[in-house]
Amino acid sequence: MTGLEEKTLKSEEIFSGKVISLHLQDVELPNGKQSKREIIKHPGAVAIIALTDDNKIVLVEQYRKALERTIVEIPAGKLEKGEEPALCARRELEEETSYECESLELLTSFYTSPGFADEIIHVFLAKGLTKKENPAALDEDEFVNLEELTLEEALQYVKEQKIYDAKTIYAVQYLQLQEALHK
Structure with missing residues (x-):
């Protein structure tokens, strides 16, 4: 699995609710290009x-x-x-x-x-x-x-x-x- 990781360049919490929060992340892809990720954080x-x-x-x-x-x-x-x-x-x-x-x-x-x-x-x-x-x-x-x-x-x-x-x-x-x- 090595070589597939995405490096987080920036992470911003854009919403924080009662159950979840939403984070917008700028990431560096394995090929060196950049992309955005929308990540929901949940307590489990x-x-x-x-x-x-x-x-x-x-x-x-x-x-x-x-x-x-x-x-x-x-x-x-x-x-x-x-x-x-x-x-x-x-x-x-x-x-x-x-x-x-x-x-x-x-x-x-x-x-x-x-x-x-x-x-x-x-x-x-x-x-x-x-x-x-x-x-x-x-x-x-x-x-x-x-x-x-x-x-x-x-x-x-x-x-x-x-x-x-x-x-x-x-x-x-x-x-x-x-x-x-x-x-």
């Missing part, structure tokens, strides 16, 4: 594949303004500054679903859109779920409907584009692969 996130004792996937239906529609997703949320991903995963699971988990395993981490953003999502598998009597509240601007689906139902949701985001499709495919490996 977690996503949770939560399985009930009867092997149903816990999902949330949520309106996504960028898409102007609702989609069904695995529970997920943004890391707070300095927050450990596992602690964030437990917090988000409780806030979005009212569940707490006995076991939590990090499966993988991946960049969502490395062409223009540095967001990384840490994907966890949560098992041994129990409903909390007094769960943490959702964020004041967050509204969700809870769904629990079998793997077959989730695969149908993918076909119908009710499940339509990468992290949730990853989750469904991960569970499908696990099922195939254990048959």
Whole structure:
């Protein structure tokens, strides 16, 4: 991979919001020419594949303004500054679903859109779920409907584009692969 790096000549933050910031960068390309890059900085996130004792996937239906529609997703949320991903995963699971988990395993981490953003999502598998009597509240601007689906139902949701985001499709495919490996 040597020889492919882009040297940052100048970086200017042109927007700083509640979740992201946008930076305009002047870079020197490997061939010595210059170009501009628009980079979104994100604090990172977690996503949770939560399985009930009867092997149903816990999902949330949520309106996504960028898409102007609702989609069904695995529970997920943004890391707070300095927050450990596992602690964030437990917090988000409780806030979005009212569940707490006995076991939590990090499966993988991946960049969502490395062409223009540095967001990384840490994907966890949560098992041994129990409903909390007094769960943490959702964020004041967050509204969700809870769904629990079998793997077959989730695969149908993918076909119908009710499940339509990468992290949730990853989750469904991960569970499908696990099922195939254990048959």
